[in-house]
Amino acid sequence: MTNVYLIGAGPGDPGLLTQKGRRHLETADIIIYDRLVNPTLLYLAKKDAEFLYCGKLPRHHIMRQDQINAAIVANAAQGKKVVRLKGGDPAIFGRVGEEMKAIRDAGLTYQVIPGITSSSAAAIYAGIPLTHRDHNGHVTFATGHQKNNALTEIDMTTLAQGGTLAFYMGIENLPRICEKITKQPELAKLPVAIIEWGTLGRQKVLTGTIATIESELAQTTMANPAMIIIGNVVKERSDTSWFEQTPLFGKRYLLASETGVTFDQICNYTELGAHVYALRIQDARFDDITTRVLSEQQWDGVILHDGTPARIFQEELLRLGINETFHIFQNDPAHVILEG
Structure with missing residues (x-):
């Protein structure tokens, strides 16, 4: 019998949690949750549920991934219903594959419950559709960090061909991202949006172009968690989005x-x-x-x-x-x- 559920919490707005995710969250014996999970989701837990925080900050982890894997397996082996609650969608830069393997290796079974990923949600809460028939026909999801030379693997020619590029957690490496894109001079005028704390009432949005966004960002206090959206779809943003007008x-x-x-x-x-x-x-x-x-x-x-x-x-x-x-x-x- 499955008693491990790897659940996507969505991008921040608590109303974006899926119904399936909510059902299992309400009946969990222990909830192992990340820093980017909106803590109000824990209000759905039953009164005797345990909470285990494994928050991750850049270069500082409360728990390492191997410790998280061990906690999932140990609690499940005791017969507890374990919910691993992860921000956004666990299968998009959420390291869910490592947790799936650890559970399988322990001889246990699991279910994965997808969540709404931050790129699509943050973008549309900022008034930017990731796709638009006037601007693009494809979207690339990319991680904004440098581990394993992740940035060098991204083919920026997709942008020149009318694509949209969505970077997760890329603010610290924005200079490298812009440098790589501007190797193709015709892309320097591409629109860019940075969306901090997307889908929450504390959301902030900064727009510019590849050529200007670094200097504009330097005049703010914006930081991760943030999405970077690059491409002509950013032109669809008005001064304030539908969400910012609530x-x-x-x-x-x-x-x-x-x-x-x-x-x-x-x-x-x-x-x-x-x-x-x-x-x-x-x-x-x-x-x-x-x-x-x-x-x-x-x-x-x-x-x-x-x-x-x-x-x-x-x-x-x-x-x-x-x-x-x-x-x-x-x-x-x-x-x-x-x-x-």
Whole structure:
């Protein structure tokens, strides 16, 4: 009987998780998740599910890949239902092949549940279709890092032939990418878009050309995680995309409720463009997550649901050792923030 599920969490917007992924997430005994997984997806876990964070930063891994593989196998061998939750689609630069092999080698079975990949989702949330009959007939997915000379293997002539090139996590190597492309001088004027934190309310988009994008990026604080989209489809972006025109886009809210914020309540905010994180009051499984999220990001305030007094939120911060001050909104009557 299969008890290991390798699930794509999608690009960030929690509403983009697949229904199949949600069903297995809700019944997992242990969830092993990455840094780029939206932590609000863990709200779907059952009350006694374990969480294991294996977040990866550039040049700094909480867990190495072999340790992740070992954790999957060890927990599955104990009879637990294991969900390995990975950002985007696990089969596109997600190292899922290595995890599949480790599971097979241990004599266990597994299922892979694809997710929406970041290139298509981030691009269209920025108003850029990856394909357009007026601009291109093919798309190339590429990794933006230099391991195993990945960049040298990319045939840039596809761009000259009207293609679109989507680089995952390529900001640090943008100079090399641009240098390689400009070896064909006619490509220097190709449009480029950099999309940081695509599909989230904190999304930022920078556009330019191969010739200008490096200097324009240097004037910003943009960093990975980001997609780089190169090709004439970038011309389809208007000043602001459909997503950036949603009423709460750019707002960053913490949500808190003494009785617990539901996943559907979270999605009510994200569908209107807000970037949110919901505190799980007195749930120790979320302590490290909450501390990390509140320390790494800036917030416009906290919205208290279900008549939750401010004291409850303040006591939770004290319990976690977080010394921050937040503007407090009472969402009473319900949805006053959403409608305002």
